[in-house]
Amino acid sequence: MNGDRKAEITLGGLTAAFVILIPVFLLGRSAGDIPPEHVPMDAVFNTPTTVRLSAAELIESEGDTSGMDCYSCHTEGAVPTLHKDANGLVAASTNHLDLVYARMNCAGCHKESEEVDLEWDDNDNLIIPPHHKQPPMRHGRFGRNNDCFNCHIPDKLNKVRTRHGEEFELKDSTQLCVSCHGTSYREWIQGVHGRLNGHWDRESGDFKRQDCTACHDPHSPAFAAVKPAPKPYRPHPNSASPGAEHP
Amino acid sequence: MSAHLRDFSRFLWRSCRLATEGDWRYYAWIGLLFLATVLGVNAYAKQFAQGLATSGMNDHVAWGVYIANFTFMVGVADAAVMLVIPVYLYKREELQDFVIFGILLAVVAILMSLAFVMVDLGRPDRFWHMIPGIGKFNFPASLLSWDVIVLNGYLAMNIYICGYLLYRRYRGQPPVGWHYIPWIFLSIFWAVAIHTVTAFLYVGLVGRPFWNNSIVGPRFIASAFVSGPAIVILAMQMVRRVTASGSATERQIPNREAHLADHSSRPATLEDFKALAKFLPELAHVPNETLSKCLPGSAVVEANEGEVLLWQGDTDREAFFILDGRVVVKREENQRERVIRNVGPGEICGEISALTGTARTATAVAESPVKVIRMTATALRRLLQHPKMNQVVRTRMTERLMITDKALLTLRSIVQVSIVVNVFLLMNELFKEFYTDDLHAASAHYLYFGLDGKTALVPWIWTAVFCNLGAMALLMLPVSRSLKVLDLACVLAIVGVWIEKGMGLVVPGQIPSPLGEIVEYTPSFDESLICIGIWAFGLLCYTVALRVAIPILQGRFSAKNGDTKPIPTAG
């Protein structure tokens, strides 16, 4: 075979290859190696409306908790499952432990200036009524602050008092906390302790310093553990969390 | 001016025509490269339309094979300077013709590195933001803006130098020194600058301890001195092979019996020199007294097609000026012979042996019936006493295309030294990382041994280590004076440097991430296709450039010579 012939065959082969490629390009997938779409997991509890309401807020709203958005966790229309304890009482789910209204809204059950019958056991310890057993008393480290009446006044449930006998309305409970937690209070005043919402520039608009009970359950002030929001999604096959594991 | 422009556009047109001529192997090679380029373009079109999500890169490893190849190609562009330095600073003339090939390689390498940067951009439509004066140029703060300047400057400089040298040669004019020598010297400085600046892209990042390491710059230069000349060695071997006229059995050199001595000659006269001056204008400046002194050793000889004027290996001392017809100069090496020149009226052959007293380096055969002036060494020396003639003859001597084994071995010694320096610098780095074993050694741990069970790069880097050590061992041993072994050593060195300086530097620098996360990276299929496409495009450019440059250097393709047919090769 001579050189020209070979050249012609080569060129013919190339022409064929190019012609075959044309429909491949035109009809082939054009998306490329793109990782699959992923449906982001909805992060629950990420609006400021879903945090605790403070005692002051509850009292002002007369127990109205509509500011809280149940449906940031629950599916609208679906009935939540109820868990009951041995006494047949509804046990608040652990996810509700940080919700003040589940336990703290006295006005929801008690009328104002209602007389409460207190019962004592043989050892002179107060018998805590079943309704009040839910919030375990965990204020302070060694259980030294577990007596309800360190702060409550037996015959004035709408008031609280410091250990020195100074009395405050329930909505001013922050002053009660201050009587022991001076350092935190100073920082709270400076804005260093606790949540702040609104405007950093006080001249531009409102600014809200949250009350102690807006974040802390006074009976168990340490924060309850919460479910974390979804972890980052790593679609690439080599990444630390393969996409397949993502719910 | 317009005549110049017309000549130049004719040169470009003829070059394009020449680039489409070749035998079936040439077509197959060009065609396959074009095919790969088209596949790369298709993959890039996908990336352009869909975004860089088509690549394997991610938030943690935001630079991948594109930038790795970019870094490697900038190193290859350094190759030109490796060849320029010995020629212009140390007068190593055996590398003279290599300079053009080296500079062409540099041009192609820069084009490729610019292409790698372009495909890496998330918004290639906004590339103009990087153009100084038009966009907004963060100079001198951003090293990337430095890179834009040095890379484009280097590109322009090298296009000018090789374009100038080739075009002058095409027009049969010797190059004017001050038109290109200053640029050559600037490009030596500049070549170091492009690679140092590219190294500083990495070194300047405080958040990446693996890169933020002062040894990266010197290592870049050392490894460029390895990979650049190694690529030139391989490319030149390819050129030798392709331009070789077939195997020994097919050679067309006539038998020794047809020696010129059998033919009649007559003493030369002044009229013969006048006739020669028509083709060699410089000769007209030589006064008759000088010419008369040359007459005793000069004779006019006529030879028929296929007859041999001089034989490779012989030790006669005569030079030949062509008066009429054409002469092919061929060299036999490694059982192959290559056409190294094709000389016509006004040109000289055989002057090297005549002037240096060495054995003939090639055989000269009459391509057509020829008429030549044969001069003895003494007569030629008398003629060269005239400065004009001296300049002409000496310049042509050094402009010859001569890919000799000696030249390849000179390159070998460059690679030899550089690879030792490179391995030494690598050991320095390894000592610093692993002896202290501080937190910053995490990337090196990941690269060499894997981290937290993630080992994607480990096989790669050990391949590179063995390639580098193997290449170094071969190069240090005398065995690599054999070109086959030298080729093997060069391939090992190139692969070693490509891995070590590309993926082996760019990727582990980002693993673990600045927050200690280990997210690995593997290029996607489309990403690899784009890289292959750019490589194919680069090889295509280099092939076409050589396709035009070689006939020019051989004297087959010139303004005087309309013949654009390729050198016949074995079919």
Added chain:
Amino acid sequence: MSNSQESPARSSRRTFLAKSAAAASGLAAMAAALAPLRDLDDFTNVEEFLRKHYKELTPDELAQRLKIIEQKVKERHDVEAEVKALAPMDGVEFVYCLNLTRCIGCRKCVHACVKENNQSRSPEVQYITVLKMPQGTFDLEKGDTEYQPAAVPEDGSFYMPVQCHQCRNAPCVQVCPVEATWQEPDGITVVDYDWCIGCRYCVAACPYFARRFNWKQPSIPKEEINPDMSYLGNRPRPVGVVEKCHFCIQRTRTGRYPACMEVCPTGSRKFGNILDPESEVSHILREKRVFVLKEEAGTQPRFYYYFDI
């Protein structure tokens, strides 16, 4: 070199035809290879192609750009947005402080930020990374960003959220080849999404893993678009550009707190004007023992960590 049966002219004509066919089919294949560009939607047009850098826009041009962006948001997301270009306030330099004693690693800040700043949901773009650190070390490589237990905080760990540190000596600003990112007088490092070329040099330069690249066209559900937008802040980003935390510029330049701080349930996050001695951050810098991450990098962050006790 031709066969004896045919003339050289005929042979060379045939070779020429073969060459022409190969060349033509090659060029056709090249044109067909560009077919994926069909999927380009509104990638660029002449007006978009030639638009200017944010700092070079005249007030009129800027107003016009804002209108165009609002229009585009309407087209793409069917949302009436208000896009503003807020100027920095005089005498303000923003600083962020984060209390590592208080942070419980709930990642509320991460997701509040995503919603506030119209970040892409798929692919996911998040400005804040929360590291779960084992106690007793600050070696970031021992940290875990993908913890997902039933409840946080977990025993034996502390949590460290990291986002843009708005460095005074910012490597990202230094390396950008086209000045598409810069530091504003109030200390916020911003990105002009219409100028960024997507080279990701800033991503490589950032020691805090704070910059994110849009690997593909961002997608956000229509009902989750935050219509309160700003040019240098949370307006929707195009594909192929880099974005980052900008201290919620659309909120903070109107005097409000950033979204991550608003949502933090434990009050771990503090934000304010360091030039105001009565601001929370000034109190913290004066009274707490603060530190910055990777101080040895010399970046001088405006983001401080501290402990309560």
